[in-house]
Amino acid sequence: GENVEQHPSTLSVQEGDSAVIKCTYSDSASNYFPWYKQELGKRPQLIIDIRSNVGEKKDQRIAVTLNKTAKHFSLHITETQPEDSAVYFCAAGDKLIFGTGTRLQVFP
Amino acid sequence: DSGVTQTPKHLITATGQRVTLRCSPRSGDLSVYWYQQSLDQGLQFLIQYYNGEERAKGNILERFSAQQFPDLHSELNLSSLELGDSALYFCASSPATGLAGELFFGEGSRLTVL
Numbered sequence: 001g002e003n004v005e006q007h008p009s010t011l012s013v014q015e016g017d018s019a020v021i022k023c024t025y026s027d028s029a030s031n032y033f034p035w036y037k038q039e040l041g042k043r044p045q046l047i048i049d050i051r052s053n054v055g056e057k058k059d060q061r062i063a064v065t066l067n068k069t070a071k072h073f074s075l076h077i078t079e080t081q082p083e084d085s086a087v088y089f090c091a092a093g094d095k096l097i098f099g100t101g102t103r104l105q106v107f108p
Numbered sequence: 109d110s111g112v113t114q115t116p117k118h119l120i121t122a123t124g125q126r127v128t129l130r131c132s133p134r135s136g137d138l139s140v141y142w143y144q145q146s147l148d149q150g151l152q153f154l155i156q157y158y159n160g161e162e163r164a165k166g167n168i169l170e171r172f173s174a175q176q177f178p179d180l181h182s183e184l185n186l187s188s189l190e191l192g193d194s195a196l197y198f199c200a201s202s203p204a205t206g207l208a209g210e211l212f213f214g215e216g217s218r219l220t221v222l
Contacts, residue, residue: 006150032208043110043198043213044151053206089151094208095164096141098151 001028004092006099013080014107023090023101024072030093033066038087038101040064047088048075080106111135112216114199117208121222126187129217133180133201140182142174142200146195157182189221199201 003026004065013019025052034049050057050064057064061080066073073092077084086100090099111134117142121127133140142154157176161222169196171189176182186193200211 019133020203034210036211043215045110045213046210049210091151095153095156095166096208096211097153097166098143 001094002030002095003099004090004097004099006090006102008102009100010103010105011106012107015080015096016039017080019075019077019084019104019106021075021076021088021090021104022072023074023099024070025027025092025097026069027093027097030071032093032096033064034091034096035062035064035075036089036098038066038089040086050095077104079106082108084105110191110198110212110214112201112212112214114197114217116217117215118218119221120196120220121189123189123191124191125221126135126185127189127219129184129197129199129219131182131184131199131201131214133182133199134212137201137212138180138202139202139204140176140180141200142184143183143200144195145198147161149195151198154184158217186219187198189219191221192217202212 006023031052036044037058063076087101113132143151154168156164174184175185196216198216200213
């Protein structure tokens with residue numbers, strides 16, 4: 001069945017450093033790849049998404065890259081801040097199958 | 109506030125019981141998704157409805173069922189509950205009509221099975 005793998009499961013960085021989270025997917029028909037941020041005790045919220053006709057998309061300090069041939073996509077956060085600390089989920093496909101999440105901690 | 113309303117927010121029940129979780133999507137959204145999130149786990153896709161019809165099914169147990177009503181609200185029914193069913197159940201709605209699009213999540217219903 002469809003599967004989305006996400007790495008790493010935890011990531012600790014110093015404030016100001018960059019953070020990269022990677023996902024691979026199995027369904028080659030997937031055309032939509034969103035990233036969600038879930039703060040402790042809250043609901044997931046979309047932070048950025050990309051469709052398969054685009055290789056990269058940026059929104060201020062956040063960027064997503066997509067390699068359809070290799071079936072992987074990545075989230076890049078630059079100049080990290082303590083408020084970026086949360087769990088980040090990738091997802092893929094029309095069913096929106098989610099990865100297992102990455103707990104990002106940004107230390108001041 | 110996402111505009112998606114889930115009730116109840118918290119529910120405690122015993123093994124073997126049956127519960128119903130309710131979701132009201134954002135005004136105008138035809139798609140409703142249900143996800144299960146266990147402690148420190150990811151979001152497990154259960155089922156998706158679009159305008160009253162089941163569109164996609166994930167790893168939903170046979171003890172679980174769902175439906176979407178003509179007014180577009182949705183209900184997730186969980187029966188013969190087991191301890192392992194304790195989790196946060198999220199409903200999300202989407203304005204996307206064809207291709208997948210942004211999901212707007214409710215606050216979730218936290219189910220505790222004792």
